[in-house]
Amino acid sequence: MENLLTISSLNKTYFSKKKDVEVLKNISLSIKDNEIVSLLGPSGCGKSTLLNIISSLDKDYEGQVDCTSKLGYMFQNDTLLEYLNIFDNITLGLKIKKIKTKENIDYALSLCKKYGLEKFLYLYPASLSGGMRQRVSLIRTLVLKPSLLLLDEPFSRLDAQTRLLIQEDVYQIIKKEGISALIVTHDIEEAIAMSNRILFMSSLPSSITKELQIPFHNSPLKRRKEKEFSSLFSSSFNELKNASK
Ligand code: ADP
Ligand code: MG
Numbered sequence: 001m002e003n004l005l006t007i008s009s010l011n012k013t014y015f016s017k018k019k020d021v022e023v024l025k026n027i028s029l030s031i032k033d034n035e036i037v038s039l040l041g042p043s044g045c046g047k048s049t050l051l052n053i054i055s056s057l058d059k060d061y062e063g064q065v066d067c068t069s070k071l072g073y074m075f076q077n078d079t080l081l082e083y084l085n086i087f088d089n090i091t092l093g094l095k096i097k098k099i100k101t102k103e104n105i106d107y108a109l110s111l112c113k114k115y116g117l118e119k120f121l122y123l124y125p126a127s128l129s130g131g132m133r134q135r136v137s138l139i140r141t142l143v144l145k146p147s148l149l150l151l152d153e154p155f156s157r158l159d160a161q162t163r164l165l166i167q168e169d170v171y172q173i174i175k176k177e178g179i180s181a182l183i184v185t186h187d188i189e190e191a192i193a194m195s196n197r198i199l200f201m202s203s204l205p206s207s208i209t210k211e212l213q214i215p216f217h218n219s220p221l222k223r224r225k226e227k228e229f230s231s232l233f234s235s236s237f238n239e240l241k242n243a244s245k
Helices: 048-053 087-088 092-096 100-116 129-140 160-177 188-194 228-243
Strands: 002-014 021-032 036-040 064-067 073-074 148-152 180-187 199-201 208-213
Touching: 002 048, 021 048, 021 180, 021 208, 036 188, 048 064, 048 148, 048 180, 073 129, 087 092, 087 100, 087 129, 092 100, 092 129, 100 129, 129 160, 129 180, 180 188, 188 228, 199 228, 208 228
Parallel strands: 036 180, 036 199, 073 148, 148 180
Antiparallel strands: 002 021, 002 064, 199 208
16 A cells, blocks of 8 residues: 655754754654554644644654645644635635636535535634534645645544544544545544554654554444443553653
């Protein structure tokens, strides 16, 4: 299978006059077609730093980052613009990239129809629930036809109930669209429920301490009912605890 992303021996230090902070140490990982991988680590261990490097926002590092795929992003904050209606938010990326063609608008509309946003198109973000706003934010990304989605703690601002539903929603959409995803999170259950593989990160300077293959192929809500879910939770909890010492 083709690798969409390959990172080899990545090191990252933030340099400043006061103090240098060594954040990432010897990180290597790869993501294949149709894979959902979670990076699970404590707050402040460098997860967002790593995503910034993958997305070329940060070019100041040592090592190799080879990304052949078109990237899409989904963040903690849905970053919808309050003064634009849902349709204009969804097609904003097309406008910025100057590719708001009839064909692309039709594709955006077909995604809205497929994922139940049709009746919201002329409403403004303020009138939508947190979960629905995240769905809009995901569809806005999909309009640009990414092959690898980068998700930076996308559900951490939502209440517990909404979080479960939107995890299910996002998982189903990722699978239906046949794309891959790298999810960074500090939520153990989320990592088990959503991914094929978990990479554990230690506290600073952060390295990958373990890789765990998740034996489930069903959706997040179903996985939570599996017998093995709680033993995977316990071993992940212990791994994180040891890696954070
Ligand atoms: P996470 O996303 O896992 O919570 P971050 O990648 O945001 O972690 O941050 C990792 C570490 O790097 C933290 O200790 C943070 O204080 C530090 N850091 C992040 N950005 C900068 C920066 N621009 N300059 C210096 N230190 C930074
Ligand atoms: Mg972060």
